[in-house]
Amino acid sequence: MQNMNAGIVSYGVYVPRYRITPAEIGQVWGVDGAAMGQGLNIERKSVPAPDEDTITISTEALRVALLRAKIDPQEIGALYVGSESHPYAVKPTATIVAHAVGATPHLTAADYEFACKAGTAAIQTCLGLVRSEMIRYGVAIGTDTSQGAPGDALEYSASAGGGALVIGRENVIATVNHTVSYTTDTPDFWRREGQRYPSHGGRFTGEPAYFRHVSECAKSMFQAAGTTTKDYTHVVFHQPNGKFPRRIGTQLGFTDDQMKYGMVTPRIGNTYSAAALIGLANVLDHAKPGERILVVGYGSGAGSDAFDLTVTDALAGYNRSIGLPVQFFLDGGVELSYSVYAKFRGKIDMGEA
Amino acid sequence: MTIARFWRETPRRYNLGGSRCSVCTTVYFPPRTVCPTCTAHRQSLGKMEPFQLSGEGEVVTFSIVHEPAEGFEMQVPYALAIVKAVEGPLLTGQVVNVVPEEVKIGLKVHATFRKLREEGAAGVIHYGYKFAPKEEAGTGPRAGREAEPAPTPALSPDPSRARA
Numbered sequence: 259m260q261n262m263n264a265g266i267v268s269y270g271v272y273v274p275r276y277r278i279t280p281a282e283i284g285q286v287w288g289v290d291g292a293a294m295g296q297g298l299n300i301e302r303k304s305v306p307a308p309d310e311d312t313i314t315i316s317t318e319a320l321r322v323a324l325l326r327a328k329i330d331p332q333e334i335g336a337l338y339v340g341s342e343s344h345p346y347a348v349k350p351t352a353t354i355v356a357h358a359v360g361a362t363p364h365l366t367a368a369d370y371e372f373a374c375k376a377g378t379a380a381i382q383t384c385l386g387l388v389r390s391e392m393i394r395y396g397v398a399i400g401t402d403t404s405q406g407a408p409g410d411a412l413e414y415s416a417s418a419g420g421g422a423l424v425i426g427r428e429n430v431i432a433t434v435n436h437t438v439s440y441t442t443d444t445p446d447f448w449r450r451e452g453q454r455y456p457s458h459g460g461r462f463t464g465e466p467a468y469f470r471h472v473s474e475c476a477k478s479m480f481q482a483a484g485t486t487t488k489d490y491t492h493v494v495f496h497q498p499n500g501k502f503p504r505r506i507g508t509q510l511g512f513t514d515d516q517m518k519y520g521m522v523t524p525r526i527g528n529t530y531s532a533a534a535l536i537g538l539a540n541v542l543d544h545a546k547p548g549e550r551i552l553v554v555g556y557g558s559g560a561g562s563d564a565f566d567l568t569v570t571d572a573l574a575g576y577n578r579s580i581g582l583p584v585q586f587f588l589d590g591g592v593e594l595s596y597s598v599y600a601k602f603r604g605k606i607d608m609g610e611a
Numbered sequence: 612m613t614i615a616r617f618w619r620e621t622p623r624r625y626n627l628g629g630s631r632c633s634v635c636t637t638v639y640f641p642p643r644t645v646c647p648t649c650t651a652h653r654q655s656l657g658k659m660e661p662f663q664l665s666g667e668g669e670v671v672t673f674s675i676v677h678e679p680a681e682g683f684e685m686q687v688p689y690a691l692a693i694v695k696a697v698e699g700p701l702l703t704g705q706v707v708n709v710v711p712e713e714v715k716i717g718l719k720v721h722a723t724f725r726k727l728r729e730e731g732a733a734g735v736i737h738y739g740y741k742f743a744p745k746e747e748a749g750t751g752p753r754a755g756r757e758a759e760p761a762p763t764p765a766l767s768p769d770p771s772r773a774r775a
Binding site: 275307308309310311313314317318321345346354357358360601602 | 621625626663685686707708723724725726727736738741
């Protein structure tokens with residue numbers, strides 16, 4: 259019998275400091291960037307500093323999560339980092355993050371890759387290990403420093419950020435009641451080995467990909483949990499832009515009020531593997547005991563993972579004031595010109611010198 | 612820097628792992644195996660214990676670098692500071708998440724985890740601590756613990772006796 263009390267024990271988020279607006283990107287490529295941003299419902303996106311990557315962002319997010327619940331890093335039995343922008347092709351992100359938080363050496367660690375849903379896949383793995391009592395705490399991280407090709411539609415949204423969740427059985431602040439997935443072979447977005455920028459199927463990324471998977475996964479959750487949209491106080495979707503999640507939410511019958519805290523992409527862009535996790539973190543920043551949350555992630559290629567969560571009374575004893583709330587990252591930031599952004603993101607050819 | 616040399620230093624570079632003399636409580640970073648300031652220094656032999664700095668501190672002095680070291684070209688101009696940790700030791704590090712004009716003596720900072728340099732496009736990437744203004748994003752290995760009760764007096768570090 260599964261230990262059904264498992265769930266989220268702590269969470270932390272980190273988003274780099276720099277931002278760029280669609281208008282600034284558009285003026286370089288002769289496009290009405292402001293209109294583009296309005297169409298995508300993206301006001302600005304985050305940009306990592308030259309010395310930030312998936313490893314540093316994951317570490318910052320996890321350090322906050324460990325401090326908030328006063329977790330001894332040596333009690334972490336598994337650590338998984340989901341990303342499509344791991345700094346090394348071979349050499350795990352997870353080992354460096356584990357060492358940097360003091361969790362080594364007695365744990366299992368690995369990197370996950372499933373486009374934007376590698377982080378939610380890591381949550382499911384941790385849940386299995388925690389429920390079966392193989393480990394005390396599991397860490398699931400979703401982080402990306404995604405890039406779009408210069409001038410491509412993706413360049414207006416691809417951003418950087420990370421979310422870390424500690425999964426356990428004790429002092430759970432949000433119990434995971436159910437998790438279901440929906441997976442198919444759908445080539446909507448990919449990056450071949452050695453290629454610098456991803457490719458995508460344009461409009462094909464919509465109906466047969468994002469909308470079908472998120473919608474089918476949400477419906478299979480309603481069936482598994484015996485719930486309807488009305489049972490949830492908050493809903494979080496994967497958010498490649500600010501437009502898709504709003505449309506799928508409305509189609510499924512959710513109100514703006516249910517979606518408001520889960521929507522973070524309009525202010526920081528698409529953080530890929532981190533998007534659903536940062537949306538969930540923002541919900542947890544505002545949540546009250548007893549509230550029910552639905553999270554539906556999505557990763558191209560393609561698949562969706564859904565989670566049905568209930569916020570517990572343990573939230574009262576949980577210190578959300580350590581570290582920075584998601585709202586800090588939504589409000590703050592320093593805007594860059596396209597030229598400095600291009601320098602920071604390695605888009606300027608520096609030659610072989 | 613060779614791979615092995617940097618790898619040996621990861622406990623201090625990643626986690627600010629220093630040492631503390633259990634006789635006189637002085638904290639050292641980088642870690643020392645004997646206590647040079649302890650009057651009973653022979654007694655410190657074998658009594659130096661690992662000690663992790665909180666990452667909290669303040670800028671003692673700084674330089675704005677316009678002629679970068681190799682690998683830092685993308686970050687010019689940047690601030691390089693000597694930071695006095697709350698536990699006493701002085702540390703040298705870059706201050707990030709700030710425009711250089713805002714770096715001042717006395718600025719409260721905390722350690723953050725960043726990429727230090729990479730050995731070309733195919734080589735190893737080195738990570739470690741830098742500093743960020745305290746109100747900005749970023750955390751030290753033990754940031755936020757200042758609100759906890761202080762350690763027992765006998766073991767609490769005496770900042771006035773600390774050496775870098």
